[in-house]
Every structure is written in C-alpha cells, then in structure tokens.
Amino acid sequence: xxxxxxxxxxxxxxxxxxxxxxxxxxxxxxxxxxxxxxxxxxxxxxxxxxxxxxxxxxxxxxxxxxxxxxxxxxxxxxxxxxxxxxxxxxxxxxxxxxxxxxxxxxxxxxxxxxxxxxxxxxxxxxxxxxxxxxxxxxxxxxxxxxxxxxxxxxxxxxxxxxxxxxxxxxxxxxxxxxxxxxxxxxxxxxxxxxxxxxxxxxxxxxxxxxxxxxxxxxxxxxxxxxxxxxxxxxxxxxxxxxxxxxxxxxxxxxxxxxxxxxxxxxxxxxxxxxxxxxxxxxxxxxxxxxxxxxxxxx
Numbered sequence: 001x002x003x004x005x006x007x008x009x010x011x012x013x014x015x016x017x018x019x020x021x022x023x024x025x026x027x028x029x030x031x032x033x034x035x036x037x038x039x040x041x042x043x044x045x046x047x048x049x050x051x052x053x054x055x056x057x058x059x060x061x062x063x064x065x066x067x068x069x070x071x072x073x074x075x076x077x078x079x080x081x082x083x084x085x086x087x088x089x090x091x092x093x094x095x096x097x098x099x100x101x102x103x104x105x106x107x108x109x110x111x112x113x114x115x116x117x118x119x120x121x122x123x124x125x126x127x128x129x130x131x132x133x134x135x136x137x138x139x140x141x142x143x144x145x146x147x148x149x150x151x152x153x154x155x156x157x158x159x160x161x162x163x164x165x166x167x168x169x170x171x172x173x174x175x176x177x178x179x180x181x182x183x184x185x186x187x188x189x190x191x192x193x194x195x196x197x198x199x200x201x202x203x204x205x206x207x208x209x210x211x212x213x214x215x216x217x218x219x220x221x222x223x224x225x226x227x228x229x230x231x232x233x234x235x236x237x238x239x240x241x242x243x244x245x246x247x248x249x250x251x252x253x254x255x256x257x258x259x260x261x262x263x264x265x266x267x268x269x270x271x272x273x274x275x276x277x278x279x280x281x282x283x284x285x286x287x288x289x290x291x292x293x294x295x296x297x298x
Contacts (some may be wrong), residue, residue, distance in 0.1 A: 009085070010030075013089075091188050111245070123297065130199065133286060147169075154215075
C-alpha cells in the first residue's frame with residue numbers, strides 16, 4: 001500500500017476515534033507519524049514499525065535532538081495507535097505494543113525546577129515589539145494560573161475581563177474555569193492587547209496569534225519557550241511542562257495545599273512532583289492571590 005494512502009487512511013482512523021482523542025492529539029499523532037515516514041525514506045514502513053529495535057533507534061535520535069520526555073511519550077502513543085490501525089486494516093497480522101522504557105524521575109536532580117530568580121529572568125522582557133508583548137503576556141499568564149498549552153492557544157479576547165481582573169475559559173475537558181489574575185498579568189495582557197488591536201492581519205478573535213495573524217499552534221507555543229530559553233541563556237530546559245512544574249513547586253513552598261495545586265494546574269495527579277513535594281511543608285493554607293509567588297518577584 002502506498003504511503004500516501006496509508007497516511008490518509010490513518011488520519012480517517014483517528015477521526016473515527018475523535019470521542020477518545022482531542023483535535024490537538026490527532027494533529028500531534030499525524031505529525032509524529034509523518035515525521036516517522038520522512039525518517040524512513042525508502043525503508044518498508046510495516047517492517048520498521050513492528051520492530052522494537054527500529055523504534056528504539058528512532059527514539060534515540062529524537063532524544064539526541066533534545067525532544068522532551070513528554071513528547072517522547074506521546075510519540076510512543078502515536079506509534080501504538082498506528083500499530084492498532086495497521087492491524088485493523090489487516091496490514092499486519094498481530095498487534096504490537098511498544099513501551100517507553102525511559103528512566104522515571106526518581107530524584108530531585110532529575111526534575112527541572114526553576115528558581116524564583118530564574119522565573120524573574122524569564123518574565124523580565126525589556127522589548128516592546130509585538131512578539132515581546134505577546135510572549136510576555138503568555139509567560140505571565142501561564143505562571144499566574146498554570147493554564148495548559150492546549151487551553152492557552154484556544155483563548156479568545158472575549159475570555160478575559162481585565163477591568164475586574166478575571167479570565168474565564170473552557171478547558172479541554174469541556175468545563176469552564178473562572179480564575180482571578182494578578183496585577184502583573186493584567187498589565188502584561190493590557191499592553192499586549194493594545195498591540196493586538198492594531199494588528200492588521202488578525203484573522204479572528206484568537207487571543208494569542210502568530211505574526212501571520214492566525215491562532216498560535218501548539219508547536220508555535222512550544223517554540224516561544226525554546227526561544228526564550230535561548231535568549232536569556234538558560235542552562236535548564238524551558239518548556240511549558242518545566243515552567244508549570246516550577247509554578248506547582250513554588251505554590252507548595254508558599255503554603256498552597258497539594259489538592260489546590262492539582263486543581264490550579266488541571267492535573268489528574270501530581271505524582272510526577274512527588275519526590276520534590278515530599279521535602280516541602282505544605283501545612284499552611286493561604287489564598288492564591290495573596291500568597292502567589294509572583295507577588296514576591298520585583
């Protein structure tokens with residue numbers, strides 16, 4: 001079967017599972033498999049995908065290219081979904097499940113957490129270009145409320161009310177979240193909106209857009225973090241996950257309960273931070289706005 005046919009059928013297969021998968025997940029899976037096909041060149045796709053050694057070698061290449069472990073895990077999920085598709089289409093004779101054997105986080109040395117000084121440096125934008133104002137607003141917003149990348153890129157200008165300092169948005173789970181914003185975030189969003197309102201190529205009411213005027217994609221969102229890491233010469237890996245993890249730890253250090261942090265960040269569990277949390281005294285219970293770590297940064 002031609003590769004073009006396989007990829008089209010796989011896309012349709014994912015669409016048929018749209019109740020189980022979000023649009024962003026389907027898009028990411030398609031990108032993962034498309035990247036795999038490009039890597040294969042003239043190799044037989046079926047022989048490659050069912051051979052665990054081939055997959056391990058491919059994953060090694062991704063790690064050498066500094067792909068995050070969360071992305072690697074998603075790639076494995078895409079491979080397994082692709083294998084299910086090949087089996088259902090009778091292209092392969094038996095299902096093959098591939099497991100991510102990456103080392104689990106087992107010490108605080110393995111967990112990337114930014115200090116408050118590093119967060120201050122990340123948030124300290126000095127430029128006033130459209131991209132500077134947009135990126136500043138994104139970093140302030142994510143650190144303020146821990147919003148997920150998939151939810152952040154779906155925000156519209158109607159979701160925020162800066163006069164009273166609130167944001168109301170629909171999460172990927174379909175629930176609505178109404179969250180108060182600190183003054184630094186309100187100021188950053190105000191400055192960005194002034195620039196956004198003069199942007200002539202703006203396509204719709206998306207809050208965060210690219211220079212082409214279109215809504216930011218997940219890939220574009222991640223690139224903003226990587227660019228910031230490079231611009232301020234951070235040695236630690238800056239991405240939405242490490243940034244949100246740092247917020248979680250700072251909130252815990254300031255007395256916000258574990259359950260409240262889980263709810264703020266929209267996590268099912270916070271087991272990924274358990275090693276670090278074990279060393280934190282989180283007995284104090286304080287309000288988010290009065291004890292938020294952003295208030296401590298000058």
